[in-house]
Amino acid sequence: MAPREDDAEDETPLAFDAVPLPRRAGAPRLNPARGPLLRRIEIVDQHGERRDIDIPAERPLTVFVDKRELVTLMTLGAAPELLVLGYLLNQDLVRRADEVESIDVDWSVEAAAVKTHRGIANLAEKTAHRVVTTGCGQGTVFGDAMAQIGAVRLPAAQSARIAQGTLARILEQMKSRNSVHRHAGSVHGCALFRGTEMLVFAEDVGRHNAIDTIAGWMAVHGVDGGDKVFYTTGRLTSEMVMKSAHMGVPIVVSRNGVTAMGHELATKLGMTLFGRAANRHFLCYCGFERFDAEPLAQALTAD
Template identity: 60%
Template structure:
């Protein structure tokens, strides 16, 4: 078990109530999700400012460092200290991070919402990723995942305007659920939680409410997860990267409908669980 960094357990309000006026002049109160800047410093070097709700800041920072390939092992880090009064996360390493200036010199702006910038060449490590070929997902487990997300308590149901990501077992058991203003923040927070818990991704399923862009697929692959689900669609590059790394992509996962775009050998069909197709279901990814 690696030595884990010391973490703060910072807490902050995730929603705010505001008054609104409707089309008939009626006043009511609604909840809206919080959005606040969190500037990340690594050994006093400013890296990035993330816009986040603030629900899982320590895990978000860890997952960001992991998914940006800036820190290879969690035991390289001594602490992550989040201070909302100044909107900062101070990350301290034990012995410094090798070649940090070189590794943060090049940024690629991607199609992410909330945070879609990656350091270095986006495709640098794709060829080195090998996902387990024997991972499987049954049709009944897929539907269990979709149903779990549908009924799970969420900020989205209360306030809207956020993305959700979740990690499931291959049997459809919910392991983590994170919401944030950007889906990249949410996936990074889950990566951070997995890192802290020493959890492998090879027998897991990842779900996101957002579209499956190339960066989302790469992050999932870096987490070792072979199966990604989305209630939205995918991009051409997301599809291409999934084919390359051996990842199964499921899009348009709503109700009993889904579209499996890549590596169909992982799906165990159970047609008794499916509803008859109709023309309305035949949509493009």
């Protein structure tokens, strides 16, 4: 995958990386404003030795939509303009990227200014029911995830499938990736695959921010999710499952596990969830009809 232009001479592991694709017609004007990803601090280790290490540079980004304050996101800042767009889409505050005219990020005031073409109808009503979600980089969603099921349309199992060999190659790529997490820890990573090809990779302090960043990239480039696989290092909560569904991605893989509500939601939507996925080990929690299993022979043990 080709790095962003501003990463060309930066030795820091990439927290955002994507294949180069043309922008779709009507995509909003974005002001790329990546912040420094790491901060160097001094620590004392278990041997009593002092040394310098890098830690992720978490920062607040307050989002204003048509000059109205909406939410403050805690983020690494690898691709903040895509994060904001993806957040608006996954919250169902906008339906399409072309409803947004521009997104300008200014780190000097820690703010993102979103300008829409015609405003967001019933914004106050849509944001009245706020739910604080689980996990690191704590997120906020508006509305009830279960109430949104009827609006989701995913491809049939016959046209969106994954083979076990494909899953294994995806896991191999994620294991070997030079990431901020491997360098400094404390972040989550997400990626979108077409077969075994990684299209986009994003890291952030919260898994929900990373998936929103990918949603923003998909919207800008007109990438459909129906034949894709979404990977995350974070657990599959109802929020993550619903965001994947909003992106039109029916197959989700996690290095972590799944919550009961995440499983219930995915089952109702006809999605396939894999968890505890690392190396060649995994659990398929639901959506077995999309999975072409190639069972590995179990090692025989002597009595």
